[in-house]
Amino acid sequence: MAQPHYDVLVVGAGLSGIGVSRYIRKACPQKSLAILETKPRIGGTWDLFRYPGIRSDSDMHTMGYAFKPWTNAKAIADGGSILNYVRETAQENGLVEHIQFERKVISADYDSRSQRWTLQVDHNGQREVMTCGFLFSCAGYYRHDKGYLPEWDGYDDYKGTLVHPQFWPEDLDYAGKTVAIIGSGATAVTLTPAMAETAAHVYQVQRSPTYVMSRPAEDKFANTARKFLPERVAYAATRWRTILGGRKRRKAMAANLEGTRKLLIGGVAQGVGDGVDWKTHFVPRYMPGQQRICAVPDGDLFRVLRDKRATMVTGTINRFTETGIEMTDGTTIDADIIVTATGLVMQFLGGISVSVDGQDVDPAKLLIYKGFMYSNLPNLVYFTGYTNASWTLKVDLVAEFACRLLRFMDSKGHTQVVPVATDNDFSKISSALKFISGYVVRTAHLLPKHGASFPWVHEQDYMWDRKTLKRGRFDDGTLQFSNGQPVTFPPLQRKTSDDVEIAAE
Structure with a gap:
């Protein structure tokens, strides 16, 4: 044939x-x-x-x-x-x-x-x-067909539910349960506020902090433009406004990395309030531009941290236990579900x-x-x-x-x-x-x-x-x-x- x-x-x-x-x-x-x-x-x-x-x-x-x-x-x-x-x-x-x-x-x-x-x-x-x-x-x-999973000890000891975001079970019920999300990237930053809506409590466990920034989920310019302009004209105008605005911000960031760093960290400090140790959990060891800055739509992550529905934990994981995670400093986190948002x-x-x-x-x-x-x-x-x-x-x-x-x-x-x-x-x-x-x-x-x-x-x-x-x-x-x-x-x-x-x- x-x-x-x-x-x-x-x-x-x-x-x-x-x-x-x-x-x-x-x-x-x-x-x-x-x-x-x-x-x-x-x-x-x-x-x-x-x-x-x-x-x-x-x-x-x-x-x-x-x-x-x-x-x-x-x-x-x-x-x-x-x-x-x-x-x-x-x-x-x-x-x-x-x-x-x-x-x-x-x-x-x-x-x-x-x-x-x-x-x-x-x-x-x-x-x-x-x-x-x-x-x-x-x-x-x-x-x-495969996500990244670090080689921690004790995987087989853990008696709860272990999930990787890339292979999410359709029938996973986390309502009223304690959840530990391991990771600091976009997936973890997305999962934490989403799961905190119905979970008993969510712990976001990260080895080190990442830059995050609150952004409006809606673009007011785009939504207003669509009311007064033809659809394609409004879209093109919004698109170019966003492209040029992003280019301007990236140039400003490159010209003043320390200023950008202070601006990003200051935004987080204001967003989470005095009840969260932002110096420990949101001050990265690297400069802006070396990793993507994670978007926080309408400050959703900051909101669940302020409301005590979620808690940040920063440090190195020592091993998994029967009931959760043990950190190298001796801290233990008991969780019904552990989500390994550990990368691609x-x-x-x-x-x-x-x-x-x-x-x-x-x-x-x-x-x-x-x-x-x-x-x-x-x-x-x-x-x-x-x-x-x-x-x-x-x-x-x-x-x-x-x-x-x-x-x-x-x-x-x-x-x-x-x-x-x-x-x-x-x-x-x-x-x-x-x-x-x-x-x-x-x-x-x-x-x-x-x-x-x-x-x-x-x-x-x-x-x-x-x-x-x-x-x-x-x-x-x-x-x-x-x-x-x-x-x-x-x-x-x-x-x-x-x-x-x-x-x-």
């Missing part, structure tokens, strides 16, 4: 995959398209996470698609509303018929002779094979094993081209967002660029494009992720890197990307166009047996 072939194959039917696919259908309607989704439903992250209070950490006027106005009154929106937004987009743009559900891509092998990717796909335990001219990865940056496990291209012309790809030896392609990997574009702004701002820009690239190649008769990196480009490499968040530090050495200079170094800057991607030239001296020129990795990009052993550790 002939293997199915597609001009463009998109991996992932979440926020990114649906948005990117809409751009393809709009700009390149003649291209055959398939969308492969591991789960049986649309939604990606917003379908996976089901924990109480799940919401965006960015405003939806910039995390929403440029082409589809966000009309919900809340800018910091709940997960269910975001999931409906993604599904509506798929329905409105005729994308559902292109999705093949319950298909996980195991490997992708590129052959320059045919200018095709061959994909090995698992479908409910059965192996399928399909090919494509271009592979667009919208699989995200973390494992959906990052991975490359959704865990796909990749090779090019028989050469296995080691993700740690790849350089990143302008934030959306990889060194010497032909006909492959990946889509990720910003770490200092809304995710979809970057995805929208790259999707537009990718569609322009496809049209350019068709007009010139090209069938293959490769960002060519030489050994000289590998002469100075560094982590592409400047954050010191735990999930980044744990895996950065296994992921693609920054090179010596542009275009192998990219900044988290929407306005710069907008300039270079919307109006940038394709013949930039790095992108090599052909009709199937063989690809040979430079020595510093080649995978060795030692690399296999390191990755397996």
